[in-house]
Amino acid sequence: MPTITPAATGAVALLVGTRKGAFILKSDRARRRWKLTGPLNLGQIIHHVMLDPRDRKTMLMAASTGHLGPTLFRSTDQGRSWKEAKRPPAYPTAKEGEKARAVDHTFWLTPGHPSTKGTWYAGTSPQGLFRTEDGGDTWAPVTGLTDHPEYSKWFGSAKDGTPDGAKLHSVIVDPRDARHLYVGMSSGGVLESKDAGATWSPLVKGLEVVEGFDANTLSFHDPHCVRLCPSNPDRLYQQNHCGIYRLDRPDDAWVRIGRAMPKAVGDIGFPMVVHPRDADTAWVFPMDGSGVWPRTSPGGKPAAFVTKNAGRSWKRLDGGLPKQQAWLTVKRQAMSADAHGPVGLYFGTTGGELWASRDEGAKWSCIARHLPEIYAVEAAELTR
Amino acid sequence: MKVLIPSPLRSYTGEGRVEATGATLAELLADLERRYPGIRFRMIDEQNRVRRHMRVFVNGEEAEDLSVALKPSDEVQIVQALSGG
Numbered sequence: 001m002p003t004i005t006p007a008a009t010g011a012v013a014l015l016v017g018t019r020k021g022a023f024i025l026k027s028d029r030a031r032r033r034w035k036l037t038g039p040l041n042l043g044q045i046i047h048h049v050m051l052d053p054r055d056r057k058t059m060l061m062a063a064s065t066g067h068l069g070p071t072l073f074r075s076t077d078q079g080r081s082w083k084e085a086k087r088p089p090a091y092p093t094a095k096e097g098e099k100a101r102a103v104d105h106t107f108w109l110t111p112g113h114p115s116t117k118g119t120w121y122a123g124t125s126p127q128g129l130f131r132t133e134d135g136g137d138t139w140a141p142v143t144g145l146t147d148h149p150e151y152s153k154w155f156g157s158a159k160d161g162t163p164d165g166a167k168l169h170s171v172i173v174d175p176r177d178a179r180h181l182y183v184g185m186s187s188g189g190v191l192e193s194k195d196a197g198a199t200w201s202p203l204v205k206g207l208e209v210v211e212g213f214d215a216n217t218l219s220f221h222d223p224h225c226v227r228l229c230p231s232n233p234d235r236l237y238q239q240n241h242c243g244i245y246r247l248d249r250p251d252d253a254w255v256r257i258g259r260a261m262p263k264a265v266g267d268i269g270f271p272m273v274v275h276p277r278d279a280d281t282a283w284v285f286p287m288d289g290s291g292v293w294p295r296t297s298p299g300g301k302p303a304a305f306v307t308k309n310a311g312r313s314w315k316r317l318d319g320g321l322p323k324q325q326a327w328l329t330v331k332r333q334a335m336s337a338d339a340h341g342p343v344g345l346y347f348g349t350t351g352g353e354l355w356a357s358r359d360e361g362a363k364w365s366c367i368a369r370h371l372p373e374i375y376a377v378e379a380a381e382l383t384r
Numbered sequence: 385m386k387v388l389i390p391s392p393l394r395s396y397t398g399e400g401r402v403e404a405t406g407a408t409l410a411e412l413l414a415d416l417e418r419r420y421p422g423i424r425f426r427m428i429d430e431q432n433r434v435r436r437h438m439r440v441f442v443n444g445e446e447a448e449d450l451s452v453a454l455k456p457s458d459e460v461q462i463v464q465a466l467s468g469g
Contacts, residue, residue, distance in 0.1 A: 067465060
């Protein structure tokens with residue numbers, strides 16, 4: 001069991017990726033006042049912005065536009081200046097007879113293990129996993145996954161992916177072991193590697209798929225967001241297309257903990273957020289997954305839900321949120337937690353609103369509005 | 385030869401018209417990449433395909449692939465589709 005990191009006390013920076021550029025909101029130490037800066041790269045689709053917690057200086061930003069190819073920007077001064085990566089994630093040029101694959105965009109960024117300085121992972125659309133060992137300047141495919149003989153069977157066709165393109169996301173590095181990795185794929189399920197990506201095994205036992213389909217077929221699995229608990233790396237939570245789940249290793253069967261959610265709300269959603277110091281506590285932001293899947297707050301009444309007992313029960317958290325006619329959508333990267341005590345929670349909506357809570361979700365306030373469609377919100381500590 | 389650069393790529397070149405050399409379109413793009421690092425991958429994917437919403441014209445005729453031969457007197461226009469929102 002790793003040592004639990006003491007609660008943070010410094011200012012928080014929210015790294016916000018939107019359909020039209022990136023923004024950074026910085027708080028005071030009390031997290032009461034926020035200052036918005038940006039846009040950075042106005043007009044570019046920013047899928048994810050991440051700070052490297054190992055040096056608290058390096059940031060990576062995954063960008064594309066509707067027309068130009070994908071790229072990746074790097075900052076080594078906490079976002080004050082940015083430079084384009086020399087070799088962004090891309091496949092090798094295919095030899096004759098090989099499948100000619102191309103990265104549409106980088107979707108997910110994960111800093112590597114503290115012992116492997118400069119290493120990051122990137123999940124792409126269509127599903128692909130890339131690694132850099134020089135802090136994000138040059139990237140290469142993790143061929144144990146991208147060249148796996150079952151690759152196309154796992155991922156299915158473009159029709160199995162999400163409307164914005166099939167994605168590899170939720171790249172997780174075990175804090176105890178740099179070689180132990182998890183990834184989520186929409187579609188393709190959850191995969192695990194114990195050898196730094198050289199070999200992979202599916203980890204989908206217990207996960208449900210859409211009614212009438214065979215759960216033994218990986219391409220029918222759609223894990224929306226998977227998170228590992230920093231205070232207990234043997235515990236993972238997952239918001240799936242078909243419910244909310246928990247997994248306690250070394251067990252390999254997920255347990256559907258979303259059954260305890262109120263029936264009228266259901267257990268469908270995109271984001272999954274875990275507590276930095278309490279593995280029994282996790283948050284979700286449910287959406288309407290009925291009929292044609294509106295993917296908006298059920299009944300137009302937005303709320304986060306928290307469990308404090310590993311999923312045995314859930315509590316509605318809607319203090320300060322609109323009580324009716326509020327049809328919010330929160331994407332899988334658009335909700336996160338800081339490391340303060342009590343934990344601060346943040347979510348961004350596709351309508352360009354950014355909401356914050358300083359008390360673990362009990363009371364929410366809108367800290368920015370009129371932003372472009374929000375894709376990602378990461379809470380970062382620039383200082384401890 | 386003269387190369388017309390669309391506005392989304394001018395963050396690389398700083399201007400809308402630049403000079404570049406090459407006996408083929410592939411060589412011309414390589415020369416542009418040398419002068420303006422990163423520009424090629426925004427237009428051409430890793431399989432040497434012109435990206436979906438990009439088009440390249442040589443003297444007003446669309447170039448279908450990168451092997452098209454060029455002369456120093458040619459004018460190359462790189463165009464981005466006017467779609468989106």
